[in-house]
Amino acid sequence: MAEIQCPNCGKPNPDTAETCQHCGEPLGSGSDWMNEIQEQADGMAPGPGGSSPFAPVEPSEVEQPAEENGGLAEGEVPEWLQRIRAKQAADEGGGDDFSALRPGFSDEQDQEAEQGLETVEGRGPVGGVGPGGKDQEPADRAAEPEDIRAGFGFGSDSDPDYAPYEKSAEPDTGIPSWLAQSDEPQPPAGAQPAGGTESDQPEGGLPHVPALLGEQPVGLSAEELGVPDWLGEVEQSEEGGEETLKGRRPAAAAPPDLERATLPNWLEAMRPVDTFRSVVQIDAEDDQTIESIGPLAGLRGVLMAEPVVAMPRTSTVGAMQLEVSERQYAQAELLQQLITEEESSEPAAPRRRTRLAIFRWAIAAVTVVAAALPVLTGAPSFALPGLEPKELGALFDLVDRLPPDRPALFVFDYDPGNTGELDAVAGALLDQVMGRGLPVASVSTRPTGAPQALYTMHRYASRHGYVEGSDMVHLGYLSGGPAAVQLFASNPRGAILKGFALPEEMKSAGQTAWDSPTLERVSSLSDFSIVAVITAGSETARLWVEQAGSALGETPLVMVLSAAAEPLVRPYYEASQPQIDGILTGLPAAVAYEQRNGRFGLALDRWNGFGAGMLAAELVLLAGAGYGLVRWVMARREA
Amino acid sequence: MRLIRLSAIWAAIALGVGLFVLLGYFVDLEFVTGLRILFMQWAVLLAAAALLVGLVNLAAVHWRKVSLSDEGWLYSGVLILALLVTLILAVFFGPDAPISLFIFNNLQLPLESSLMAIMSVTLLLAGFRVVARRRDLFSLLFLLVTLLVLLGTAPALGGTESGTVASLRELRNWISQVWAAGGARGILLGVALGATATGLRVLMAVDRPYGS
Numbered sequence: 001m002a003e004i005q006c007p008n009c010g011k012p013n014p015d016t017a018e019t020c021q022h023c024g025e026p027l028g029s030g031s032d033w034m035n036e037i038q039e040q041a042d043g044m045a046p047g048p049g050g051s052s053p054f055a056p057v058e059p060s061e062v063e064q065p066a067e068e069n070g071g072l073a074e075g076e077v078p079e080w081l082q083r084i085r086a087k088q089a090a091d092e093g094g095g096d097d098f099s100a101l102r103p104g105f106s107d108e109q110d111q112e113a114e115q116g117l118e119t120v121e122g123r124g125p126v127g128g129v130g131p132g133g134k135d136q137e138p139a140d141r142a143a144e145p146e147d148i149r150a151g152f153g154f155g156s157d158s159d160p161d162y163a164p165y166e167k168s169a170e171p172d173t174g175i176p177s178w179l180a181q182s183d184e185p186q187p188p189a190g191a192q193p194a195g196g197t198e199s200d201q202p203e204g205g206l207p208h209v210p211a212l213l214g215e216q217p218v219g220l221s222a223e224e225l226g227v228p229d230w231l232g233e234v235e236q237s238e239e240g241g242e243e244t245l246k247g248r249r250p251a252a253a254a255p256p257d258l259e260r261a262t263l264p265n266w267l268e269a270m271r272p273v274d275t276f277r278s279v280v281q282i283d284a285e286d287d288q289t290i291e292s293i294g295p296l297a298g299l300r301g302v303l304m305a306e307p308v309v310a311m312p313r314t315s316t317v318g319a320m321q322l323e324v325s326e327r328q329y330a331q332a333e334l335l336q337q338l339i340t341e342e343e344s345s346e347p348a349a350p351r352r353r354t355r356l357a358i359f360r361w362a363i364a365a366v367t368v369v370a371a372a373l374p375v376l377t378g379a380p381s382f383a384l385p386g387l388e389p390k391e392l393g394a395l396f397d398l399v400d401r402l403p404p405d406r407p408a409l410f411v412f413d414y415d416p417g418n419t420g421e422l423d424a425v426a427g428a429l430l431d432q433v434m435g436r437g438l439p440v441a442s443v444s445t446r447p448t449g450a451p452q453a454l455y456t457m458h459r460y461a462s463r464h465g466y467v468e469g470s471d472m473v474h475l476g477y478l479s480g481g482p483a484a485v486q487l488f489a490s491n492p493r494g495a496i497l498k499g500f501a502l503p504e505e506m507k508s509a510g511q512t513a514w515d516s517p518t519l520e521r522v523s524s525l526s527d528f529s530i531v532a533v534i535t536a537g538s539e540t541a542r543l544w545v546e547q548a549g550s551a552l553g554e555t556p557l558v559m560v561l562s563a564a565a566e567p568l569v570r571p572y573y574e575a576s577q578p579q580i581d582g583i584l585t586g587l588p589a590a591v592a593y594e595q596r597n598g599r600f601g602l603a604l605d606r607w608n609g610f611g612a613g614m615l616a617a618e619l620v621l622l623a624g625a626g627y628g629l630v631r632w633v634m635a636r637r638e639a
Numbered sequence: 640m641r642l643i644r645l646s647a648i649w650a651a652i653a654l655g656v657g658l659f660v661l662l663g664y665f666v667d668l669e670f671v672t673g674l675r676i677l678f679m680q681w682a683v684l685l686a687a688a689a690l691l692v693g694l695v696n697l698a699a700v701h702w703r704k705v706s707l708s709d710e711g712w713l714y715s716g717v718l719i720l721a722l723l724v725t726l727i728l729a730v731f732f733g734p735d736a737p738i739s740l741f742i743f744n745n746l747q748l749p750l751e752s753s754l755m756a757i758m759s760v761t762l763l764l765a766g767f768r769v770v771a772r773r774r775d776l777f778s779l780l781f782l783l784v785t786l787l788v789l790l791g792t793a794p795a796l797g798g799t800e801s802g803t804v805a806s807l808r809e810l811r812n813w814i815s816q817v818w819a820a821g822g823a824r825g826i827l828l829g830v831a832l833g834a835t836a837t838g839l840r841v842l843m844a845v846d847r848p849y850g851s
Contacts, residue, residue, distance in 0.1 A: 359764065359767060359768075360764055363760060363763055363764050363767060364760045364764075367759070367760050367763060368760075382793075382794030383794060384794075385794065387805060387808060415751060416743075416747055416748040416750075416751040416752060417751035417752055417754055417755035418755065419748060419751075419752055420752055420755065420756075448743065448747065450734070450735070451734075451735075451739075451740055451743040451744070452743075452748075454735075454740065455743070455744055455748065476734075476735075477734075479683060479686060479687045479690060480682060480683030480684075480686035480687065481686055483679050483682035483683055483686060484683045484686065486679055487676065487679035487680060487682075487683055490663075490672070490675070490676055490679065491676050494676060494680060495680075495683065500734070500735050501735035501740075502735075538823075542827070542830075550664065563792070566815065567815060567816075567819035567820050567822070567823045568823040568826065568827065570816060570820050570823070571820055571823060571824045571827055574816075574820070586792070588792060588794070607794060608794075610793075610794070611793055611794035613759075614789050614792065614793030614794070615793060617763050617766075617789060618786060618789050618790065618793070620763055620766075620767055621763075621766055621767060621770060621782060621785060621786060621789075622786070623767070624766065624767035624768070624769075624770040624771040625770040625771070625782055627771045628770055628771035628772060628773075628774060631771070632774055
């Protein structure tokens with residue numbers, strides 16, 4: 001019954017076992033994945049040599065491709081490879097003398113190298129990474145460089161001292177003599193290390209460089225080591241051929257047994273790749289400085305960081321300035337803004353204060369109630385003005401002296417919004433004029449003036465029995481602004497051609513306002529007995545004063561104004577040479593005028609409401625002042 | 640070259656018309672007066688045409704707001720509807736027809752009077768806020784002047800015209816006829832000077848509102 005030796009523990013197992021009975025390691029022949037690979041390999045077509053791609057490589061097969069494919073010319077093959085080939089040729093020829101291939105090596109050194117190789121071969125199958133992927137034992141690894149060194153010609157199978165390491169005569173130290181010699185700082189005289197000639201090495205060269213070349217890492221390919229492809233192939237073939245010659249399993253997959261002289265990861269990461277010094281000058285160990293700072297503090301002989309840091313060189317900061325257009329910059333800004341907005345939390349919307357417009361509604365309510373209360377209830381009642389404006393008597397006397405055969409002209413130049421005030425003020429004057437029986441005519445420079453005049457005059461016309469067309473007439477709208485007033489003052493009949501709201505008999509007869517009995521004797525502005533301008537704006541008053549004043553002649557010009565327009569119109573009246581002959585302003589003056597006239601009209605009707613509204617306004621303002629004072633005092637107390 | 644000639648023609652026309660109208664104030668010649676009246680009639684016709692142009696422009700602006708559904712387009716629609724109704728009624732029945740007078744007496748007059756009433760309330764509210772929130776010298780001055788003018792204008796309570804009430808009326812008249820009238824005269828003087836300067840600049844073709 002055949003036995004299978006465990007690649008892990010080396011103990012024998014039955015050939016039917018799939019795993020090791022001692023350590024449980026899967027045996028190579030029984031692994032599923034190995035079987036699958038083997039089946040695939042069996043199914044594949046044989047290679048050029050008629051063998052499977054996974055078949056052991058024979059030395060002849062290794063050399064054959066190089067020769068057949070042209071490989072390397074004889075002169076291009078490195079010296080160390082030539083020595084290997086010579087060694088193989090000597091093996092095939094049974095010769096043991098490799099001294100010719102190893103100039104500079106003494107026989108003792110050769111023997112010790114051979115001893116090291118024998119040590120590796122004598123411990124059975126070459127270890128390494130087994131099927132299970134486990135590493136080899138450290139003791140096995142210790143012999144691995146020697147194996148490689150043997151491949152470079154430092155040892156021979158035919159040496160008489162070739163023996164396993166366990167059987168060596170120097171077991172006490174655990175270090176073979178050849179390894180002790182290799183640790184010496186200076187190589188043997190005349191020895192030419194593999195990997196280069198003596199001239200390639202710097203003066204005082206690195207003693208460990210050849211060893212590093214020989215210490216190929218376990219399982220690392222030639223590409224990973226930076227070895228050319230052709231060299232990697234040759235090395236694998238060489239090793240396989242050597243093992244084959246020794247009747248052992250090919251060691252192509254067998255890694256070296258020595259631990260790789262690796263640097264710590266952090267140190268390897270810090271290793272300068274492109275050093276700024278082409279030649280590294282390594283001082284003696286005693287002369288090397290000890291790193292004082294950084295992660296390498298306390299270590300000797302490390303590369304100095306100061307030259308790299310402090311060496312003057314071109315700063316990379318600012319060397320890369322992007323050429324950005326305005327549009328790209330704007331887009332970048334927009335992107336940044338978007339990101340910022342996404343990152344920033346949106347503040348909660350402040351809770352909107354449900355604020356009632358209390359003051360607004362309260363003031364409106366107070367005003368409306370105050371104005372409506374006297375009309376609805378008759379209270380409160382305000383005393384009639386005991387004093388009248390000083391100009392009121394002059395105006396009253398002026399109207400009282402007007403000739404009764406000449407019509408009075410009323411200019412209604414105010415908007416319907418001012419009807420509440422100006423209807424009452426104008427009504428007082430109109431009532432006096434109509435009371436005297438003067439013919440009345442109206443005109444307006446506003447589109448709404450004509451119906452406004454009709455509306456206002458109708459109230460007093462009915463009171464005094466005035467008839468449209470005979471006692472009063474409406475000229476209507478005088479369009480054109482100042483030019484129209486100028487034209488009307490110069491030629492009234494040319495400025496207004498038809499009239500407004502004429503009686504049907506006049507319309508049917510084709511008559512105009514100038515054909516009415518009221519205006520039949522009027523051809524200029526001076527033909528009127530009086531011109532009364534009813535307006536709420538100082539501009540209109542100024543317009544009539546300036547444009548029509550020169551055409552009035554002896555006809556008096558009277559202004560019926562709202563209280564707001566009084567300050568700007570009064571200078572025309574109070575001048576040394578007045579341009580206005582009379583002025584009637586505001587509701588109090590209208591009430592006083594009605595009192596003087598002896599007939600009450602709209603002014604008196606609105607007197608109590610006017611008084612209550614004014615009183616409410618005063619109270620509201622006082623309340624506002626008090627409220628502000630209270631807030632100020634409270635704010636000071638809180639402060 | 641052509642532009643210079645045209646501008647010179649326009650300036651000559653404006654200068655001639657202005658001088659003739661101005662001359663009519665000082666020279667009592669029938670030719671000059673007749674020509675001045677003719678120019679004034681043209682001006683009135685142009686002003687009436689300008690009023691129509693303004694009316695069309697107003698309608699177009701609000702029609703654009705309605706067609707684009709801008710903010711407040713509903714009000715613009717009401718304005719256009721009222722304009723069309725009033726215009727059609729006035730054109731067909733006349734501006735002094737009963738229906739036109741009805742629209743004025745029952746729509747326009749109350750609406751504009753109500754707007755004036757709202758304005759009085761708004762002004763009163765503004766005064767309240769001024770005296771309630773601003774605590775400085777000007778708000779105090781505003782409060783005092785307003786109270787004095789109101790007290791001097793408003794009817795006296797109690798049915799009496801006491802000496803205090805008479806004093807308030809005199810104080811009110813002093814404020815209105817001295818301080819306010821003094822400021823108004825200054826304004827009127829400035830307006831008169833400005834109008835005179837503007838008229839002279841137009842007559843001398845320095846200002847050319849008709850185009851250069």
